[in-house]
Amino acid sequence: MTGIIPAPAEFALGETPAFVLSGESRLVVTGEGAAAVAETFAAQARVATGYALPVVEGAAAASDIELVVAEGEADGAPEGYTLESGERGVRIGADTAAGLFWGTQSLRQLLPAEIERADAARVPSDGWGVPAASVTDAPRFAYRGAMLDVARHFFPVEDVFSYLDVIALLKLNVLHLHLTDDQGWRIEIESWPELTGIGASTSVGGDGGGFYTKDDYRRIVEYAAERFITIVPEVDLPGHTNAALSAYAELNCEGIARKPYEGVEVGFSSLCASPERAEATDRFLADVTRELAEMTPGPWLHLGGDESLSTSHDDYLDLVRRMTTAAAATGKAVIGWHELGASTELPPGTVGQYWSYVEPEPEASVLTRSFVEQGGTVIFSPADVAYLDMKYVDDPQGPLGGELGVDWAKGPTDLDEAYAWEPADIVPGLAEAQILGVEAPVWTETLSTMSEVEFMAFPRIAAIAEIAWSPAAGAGSRDHDAFFARVAVLGAHLDALGVHYHRVRGVPWHECSDARTAATEVTTGSHADRSAPTWHPAGPLGIRQTARGQDDGDWFGPNIVAPA
Numbered sequence: 001m002t003g004i005i006p007a008p009a010e011f012a013l014g015e016t017p018a019f020v021l022s023g024e025s026r027l028v029v030t031g032e033g034a035a036a037v038a039e040t041f042a043a044q045a046r047v048a049t050g051y052a053l054p055v056v057e058g059a060a061a062a063s064d065i066e067l068v069v070a071e072g073e074a075d076g077a078p079e080g081y082t083l084e085s086g087e088r089g090v091r092i093g094a095d096t097a098a099g100l101f102w103g104t105q106s107l108r109q110l111l112p113a114e115i116e117r118a119d120a121a122r123v124p125s126d127g128w129g130v131p132a133a134s135v136t137d138a139p140r141f142a143y144r145g146a147m148l149d150v151a152r153h154f155f156p157v158e159d160v161f162s163y164l165d166v167i168a169l170l171k172l173n174v175l176h177l178h179l180t181d182d183q184g185w186r187i188e189i190e191s192w193p194e195l196t197g198i199g200a201s202t203s204v205g206g207d208g209g210g211f212y213t214k215d216d217y218r219r220i221v222e223y224a225a226e227r228f229i230t231i232v233p234e235v236d237l238p239g240h241t242n243a244a245l246s247a248y249a250e251l252n253c254e255g256i257a258r259k260p261y262e263g264v265e266v267g268f269s270s271l272c273a274s275p276e277r278a279e280a281t282d283r284f285l286a287d288v289t290r291e292l293a294e295m296t297p298g299p300w301l302h303l304g305g306d307e308s309l310s311t312s313h314d315d316y317l318d319l320v321r322r323m324t325t326a327a328a329a330t331g332k333a334v335i336g337w338h339e340l341g342a343s344t345e346l347p348p349g350t351v352g353q354y355w356s357y358v359e360p361e362p363e364a365s366v367l368t369r370s371f372v373e374q375g376g377t378v379i380f381s382p383a384d385v386a387y388l389d390m391k392y393v394d395d396p397q398g399p400l401g402g403e404l405g406v407d408w409a410k411g412p413t414d415l416d417e418a419y420a421w422e423p424a425d426i427v428p429g430l431a432e433a434q435i436l437g438v439e440a441p442v443w444t445e446t447l448s449t450m451s452e453v454e455f456m457a458f459p460r461i462a463a464i465a466e467i468a469w470s471p472a473a474g475a476g477s478r479d480h481d482a483f484f485a486r487v488a489v490l491g492a493h494l495d496a497l498g499v500h501y502h503r504v505r506g507v508p509w510h511e512c513s514d515a516r517t518a519a520t521e522v523t524t525g526s527h528a529d530r531s532a533p534t535w536h537p538a539g540p541l542g543i544r545q546t547a548r549g550q551d552d553g554d555w556f557g558p559n560i561v562a563p564a
């Protein structure tokens with residue numbers, strides 16, 4: 001079973017014998033950027049196979065992988081590629097280095113899963129075969145995102161690297177970092193040092209703080225760029241700002257710094273719109289957006305805008321005008337959660353991120369259409385299918401007794417549900433060209449380790465990646481069974497990578513190739529299994545009790561304001 005996720009636009013298995021990667025194989029490159037893409041592929045493949053896999057120029061032999069960037073290779077599609085494999089070798093062609101890179105991600109998935117391993121201990125029983133195949137592929141949407149909330153819990157640079165590695169496999173090309181919230185400010189802003197002094201010292205449940213220095217952030221941007229992934233930084237404004245308000249008294253209407261916050265309520269904090277604070281607030285907005293833009297090569301700044309439930313409507317509109325003006329002055333395009341559509345003065349090209357449901361709340365459609373009425377576009381992240389912090393249906397308590405995940409959207413979310421929706425069918429009246437793309441957020445109120453994030457993200461993120469990349473198919477006409485079979489192949493790759501995931505029901509998961517226990521079984525087992533050793537290179541999931549902070553009662557919904 002071959003299993004490329006997301007499904008290519010066109011894929012056919014050939015009749016000829018397989019290509020076999022061997023100690024003789026070379027990566028033969030032509031065109032701008034091809035050598036760098038070859039090196040990224042070879043670096044991992046060398047580790048797994050133990051072969052030299054030199055990157056060279058010249059004529060390719062039947063034992064080689066040829067990587068070509070040249071005009072017309074993928075009909076001009078900016079991220080498209082073609083792949084041919086068989087007894088005469090492998091050849092991937094693309095118009096751009098990005099397209100070539102996505103082609104190598106398909107090749108990764110056509111190889112045995114052991115290609116992901118961090119040691120060369122095992123040669124697969126049939127060797128390093130790639131079936132004879134012919135692929136012609138290009139993405140449906142230009143923006144294919146994952147979001148990581150590093151504000152509720154902080155995740156170090158190495159964690160972000162490992163998430164980037166595995167979202168690249170799924171041809172996702174954006175990582176949106178939710179850098180600030182009530183519980184923490186995670187990005188260094190030199191002109192406002194206390195943002196990452198006081199403001200970064202906290203997290204949900206008192207699990208400790210942290211932040212990225214400018215140098216850390218640049219390393220993330222570079223690591224992402226090697227994988228053709230753009231970083232979208234988010235500073236959430238004007239609500240979700242308790243961390244900033246606790247760091248600087250002058251940002252508060254009362255002129256008194258807020259207490260740091262480690263709970264999970266939303267909607268209680270706001271920047272101050274009043275004229276007495278205008279100087280400080282506008283200087284804050286200008287400095288933060290300027291410094292963020294300077295360290296971000298990508299075209300977007302995300303300004304949040306969601307759940308500003310304690311900001312009056314007039315103040316909200318005033319603050320949105322001021323923050324979007326500041327961001328636009330940096331030359332970047334603005335992204336905001338769909339609430340930002342309440343403003344009729346958005347800068348040209350502002351992108352709305354929809355987070356209501358597959359059946360939209362009426363207000364959400366109106367707010368979302370406002371972006372396109374003002375010449376912008378929309379990203380879809382419907383919470384009931386694309387929020388990866390929702391619990392799983394077949395594990396409604398969450399692993400180990402309800403500590404991981406939330407269910408406020410429409411209850412827990414199954415892989416089937418994550419797969420069975422169509423972005424063009426949500427908000428009536430949007431043309432395909434007005435949909436910039438799709439994004440899968442992971443919010444981390446209940447998730448404090450990368451293993452926990454992985455467990456919630458995989459395999460559901462594969463469904464979102466396929467919706468983002470593969471040709472349009474009405475929700476009803478997606479090939480559910482074929483997708484689930486391909487998810488099983490992905491599972492074998494995740495096993496080899498050491499990425500945690502939930503073995504959701506309905507997927508014909510492969511046997512673990514080892515007598516040892518899969519980490520994923522440990523996660524869903526009883527409490528007694530928690531400390532059981534696993535074969536996993538990543539080690540045991542290590543789930544611990546993730547405290548919910550001060551409010552240990554019912555989980556919040558998106559519209560619940562914290563008690564005063």
Ligand code: TNX
Nearest residue numbers: 266306337355389406443558
């Ligand atoms: C809603 S929807 C939020 C986040 C929470 C998340 C938890 C939206 C833009 N914001 O503040 O972390 O729910 O699932």
